[in-house]
Amino acid sequence: xxxxxxxxxxxxxxxxxxxxxxxxxxxxxxxxxxxxxxxxxxxxxxxxxxxxxxxxxxxxxxxxxxxxxxxxxxxxxxxxxxxxxxxxxxxxxxxxxxxxxxxxxxxxxxxxxxxxxxxxxxxxxxxxxxxxxxxxxxxxxxxxxxxxxxxxxxxxxxxxxxxxxxxxxxxxxxxxxxxxxxxxxxxxxxxxxxxxxxxxxxxxxxxxxxxxxxxxxxxxxxxxxxxxxxxxxxxxxxxxxxxxxxxxxxxxxxxxxxxxxxxxxxxxxxxxxxxxxxxxxxxxxxxxxxxxxxxxxxxxxxxxxxxxxxxxxxxxxxxxxx
Numbered sequence: 001x002x003x004x005x006x007x008x009x010x011x012x013x014x015x016x017x018x019x020x021x022x023x024x025x026x027x028x029x030x031x032x033x034x035x036x037x038x039x040x041x042x043x044x045x046x047x048x049x050x051x052x053x054x055x056x057x058x059x060x061x062x063x064x065x066x067x068x069x070x071x072x073x074x075x076x077x078x079x080x081x082x083x084x085x086x087x088x089x090x091x092x093x094x095x096x097x098x099x100x101x102x103x104x105x106x107x108x109x110x111x112x113x114x115x116x117x118x119x120x121x122x123x124x125x126x127x128x129x130x131x132x133x134x135x136x137x138x139x140x141x142x143x144x145x146x147x148x149x150x151x152x153x154x155x156x157x158x159x160x161x162x163x164x165x166x167x168x169x170x171x172x173x174x175x176x177x178x179x180x181x182x183x184x185x186x187x188x189x190x191x192x193x194x195x196x197x198x199x200x201x202x203x204x205x206x207x208x209x210x211x212x213x214x215x216x217x218x219x220x221x222x223x224x225x226x227x228x229x230x231x232x233x234x235x236x237x238x239x240x241x242x243x244x245x246x247x248x249x250x251x252x253x254x255x256x257x258x259x260x261x262x263x264x265x266x267x268x269x270x271x272x273x274x275x276x277x278x279x280x281x282x283x284x285x286x287x288x289x290x291x292x293x294x295x296x297x298x299x300x301x302x303x304x305x306x307x308x309x310x311x312x313x314x315x316x317x318x319x320x321x322x
Contacts, residue, residue, distance in 0.1 A: 004040050008049040014056065015205070019174060021051045022201045029053055029203060031075055032107040034099070035115040043126030044116075044138055059110075059205060062086050068211035074110025074204050078160075081109055088209065090217035090236050094163035097221055100228045110204045113161055113171075113184075117154035117192045117258055118230065119145060119294045137193045145292050154192030154258060155294045161188070161260040162236035162252035163219040169209045175202030185252075188259035190290075195259050215240045215248065216317045221255065222305035224297070231255035232295060233302045235285075235309040241321035246271055251281065251314070253306055256289040263288055263310070273318040281314060282307045 012018040021027060026048030030036050039045055053059075059073035062084045070086055081087055082095035082104060098104055098112065121135050121144040134140030136152045143149040161184065169184045177199075184207070189197055198204070217238040221231035233255045240248030247270075251263040263284050271277050291303045 004037070005043075005046050007047045009052065010049060011052040011055055015058075015174060015203070018051055018053060018056060019176065019201060019203060021049065022203065023176060024049050027051055031111045032077070033111075034103050034107045035111060039116060039123075042123065043129075044122070053203075065208075068213065070209040072109060072207045072209070074108060074113075074206060076109045078104040078107045078109065078112060081160075088163075088167055088212055088215075088217050090163040090166060090219040090238065091160065091209075094159040094219040094234075094236065097219070097231075098159050103228070109160060109207065112158055113164075113187065113207075114196060114198070114204060115156075115158050117152075117156050117195050119152075119154035119192070120296060121145065121294075122154055145294050152192030152258070153290075153292050153294060154195075155255060155292075156188065156192075156195055156257065156259050157230035157234075157255050158260060159219065159221060159231055159234055159254065162234060162254045163217070164207060164209065165252040165260060165262060166217060166236045166238035166250040167209050167212060167215075168250070169207055171204055172206040172208065173198065173202050174205050175199060181208075185260075185262055190258045190261075192258040212238075214242075216321055218313045218317055220309050220313055222302070222309065232297045233291075233306040233309065235306060235313055237310065237313040237317055239314060239317040239321060241318065244272065246273060246277075246318075249314070251285070251310055253285060253289060253310070256291045256302060256306055261288055273314065278311045278315070281310055285310045 010021045028047040030050045031053045059075040061073050063071045078095045078098050082092050122137050136143040137154050145153040164184050171184050172181050215238050219236040221234035223229035236252045238250045249265045254260040285307050291299045
């Protein structure tokens, strides 16, 4: 493993100082560092300055809001999130499934959401990547996954994002132009080399989950090992049942595309969950997922697991709601 590159290091004591430091060209934010530091050691990225966010106050709490919703600071550790009695089931399950205990103690919610996309041709040593002419995502001019492609197909493998997306969560962002809020799904775009919609100098500060009265949620992923493994396919589901029918349903997937995506399920609202509904859901998941050879596992396996997990979780929540 390579040594870290040379860079300036800043540890601001306020959000104002942090935002000012991030305006420097080539500056990068670091919190837990569990995603960023391994990349830097592989020669992926040459920051001019690392801005350590660990001293910022007010971003490390999980708080109940007056309306019954939650407001979660971006610096909350995944360990804290997994153990919080306030966190919805899908979020706790997703947080608990990330890596190992020591990773979860260090990693932050904001860092997990903003983690880099991954690819078997990208997450390699520098000498290996150089020998293959690098790639479209970093220092190269071609995608090894899709030949002659005009965009990068590196895959997003975060666990927490889909769990929050099915809860209709929003993110709060601060930057040089002020503060803005958007749906969590809007933080991402289907472009492996630039999968985040954050503008230069912007910082994710909070995640807001609206009240979840009547909703049940769950998250599960397929992985090679039972720990320290990214999702090869991950699915989050939130379901609301009224009068023996589906009153609300949200499904999101990860590990299949360059961004976590919501699955269109409008035609299932007002329906009874049965074999026909399960097939309709599977078709929607199959249609939106774009599984390519970006990991060591086969495309067919990852696609089948996404379909199976969507049906399995929805079935389980339907029964639980009864």
